Amino acid sequence: MKWLLQLYPAEWRCRYGEEFAAVLQGQRLSLGLVVDVFGGAVDAWLHPQLRGREHEITKGEQTMTNEMMKRCAAGGPKLSQRDQILAGITMAVGALILAAAYVVLRKLYHARPAVEALSYMSMPGMFLLYTKVAYLRQHKVSTQVITVGGGMVLLYLIFWGACEVAVRL
Amino acid sequence: MKKTKNNDELDDFGRFSEPALLILISLAEGPKHGYSMTEDIATIAGVRLGPGTLYGAIARLESRGLIEPLKSEDRRNPYALTGLGERALRARLDAMQTVVRAGQRRLAHA
Numbered sequence: 001m002k003w004l005l006q007l008y009p010a011e012w013r014c015r016y017g018e019e020f021a022a023v024l025q026g027q028r029l030s031l032g033l034v035v036d037v038f039g040g041a042v043d044a045w046l047h048p049q050l051r052g053r054e055h056e057i058t059k060g061e062q063t064m065t066n067e068m069m070k071r072c073a074a075g076g077p078k079l080s081q082r083d084q085i086l087a088g089i090t091m092a093v094g095a096l097i098l099a100a101a102y103v104v105l106r107k108l109y110h111a112r113p114a115v116e117a118l119s120y121m122s123m124p125g126m127f128l129l130y131t132k133v134a135y136l137r138q139h140k141v142s143t144q145v146i147t148v149g150g151g152m153v154l155l156y157l158i159f160w161g162a163c164e165v166a167v168r169l
Numbered sequence: 170m171k172k173t174k175n176n177d178e179l180d181d182f183g184r185f186s187e188p189a190l191l192i193l194i195s196l197a198e199g200p201k202h203g204y205s206m207t208e209d210i211a212t213i214a215g216v217r218l219g220p221g222t223l224y225g226a227i228a229r230l231e232s233r234g235l236i237e238p239l240k241s242e243d244r245r246n247p248y249a250l251t252g253l254g255e256r257a258l259r260a261r262l263d264a265m266q267t268v269v270r271a272g273q274r275r276l277a278h279a
Contacts, residue, residue, distance in 0.1 A: 016224050018244040023203040023220045033219055040221020043185075049228035 004034070007041035009048065087133040094129045098122050113163035121159040125152050179261050188218050188226040189235075193250060193258040196236060202245040203227070230254065 002021055005013055013020075027033050098118065105115045132148045139147075182189045195201060195209045203223055211217045218226075227248065230236040235254035239247045250258070 012228075016228065019203050019246045020220055020224050022245045023207065023223065026204050026207075027220065036219025036221040038221070040219075040225045043221075043225045044228070049232040 004037045004041075007038060008044050012044045012048070083134060087130045090133045091126050091130040095122065095126050098125065113167055114160055117156055117160035117163045120163065121152075121155045125155050128152065128155065179257060182226070182229050185222070185226040185229055188222050189230055190258075190261060191216065191218070192223075192226055192230060192248075193235065193254055193261075196248060196250040197255070197258060200239055200247040200249040202241075202243075202247045204245060206248075 002024070004024065005017055005021060008017070008020075024037070099122070102115065102118045102122070105118065109115050128151045129148060132144065132151060136144045136147055179186055179189055191210045191214055192206055194213065195206045198209070201209060203220070207218055207220075207223060227236070231238065231248070233253075234251055235257055236248045237251050239249055241247055
């Protein structure tokens with residue numbers, strides 16, 4: 001009589017299938033039983049009671065996804081709120097300084113590759129600034145300055161080179 | 170009839186309202202698995218619930234937190250009444266008792 005279980009939705013079978021089969025085994029096959037099981041299956045399809053739990057699972061998955069994103073995000077899981085704020089402020093201040101420098105240099109030297117490179121490097125540069133400040137928070141200030149500064153200079157040189165190549169094409 | 174919140178819980182069950190009430194009454198004695206509930210209900214109410222009806226009611230009761238599954242290594246999962254389920258059962262039985270008393274009083278004067 002286990003074939004009657006196939007009438008039910010997969011999720012329902014997953015949750016109640018085994019115990020339902022155990023109850024079913026204790027019953028004598030009759031038209032009344034088939035009608036009852038069929039009616040139960042129609043109800044399970046039309047009024048899935050597992051929706052609430054399913055929703056909880058989805059919420060759980062979202063929480064898990066959020067947790068994973070937090071862990072994969074710059075700074076890792078041990079990054080305190082204070083460190084995040086500090087890294088965020090550093091990034092915002094860095095972006096403002098870079099924007100101001102770009103405006104001034106653009107006014108003085110117009111659209112030269114060396115100036116344009118500054119605008120192109122701003123986005124990856126700020127990301128680098130945030131991650132380095134977050135990851136290197138336990139290190140000495142000199143290490144942080146050298147690493148962040150070196151990274152920014154390297155980024156600038158790459159974009160400057162790219163801009164020089166681009167204007168010559 | 171004055172309806173309490175707990176009483177309303179069972180009102181939403183439609184055709185599963187009566188089987189759900191019988192399950193709650195059965196579980197008021199202690200945790201039981203599906204087959205034991207069927208046997209117990211057959212004894213106390215003279216009604217043998219089919220598995221489709223039984224699990225339609227169990228799913229509703231569980232989703233509303235009126236009963237909860239207990240851990241078991243056996244594939245026959247036992248269920249227990251929750252605090253909310255107990256309050257819902259009390260509310261429903263009180264409401265039924267009020268109706269029964271009113272009916273009996275009126276029959277006495279008939």
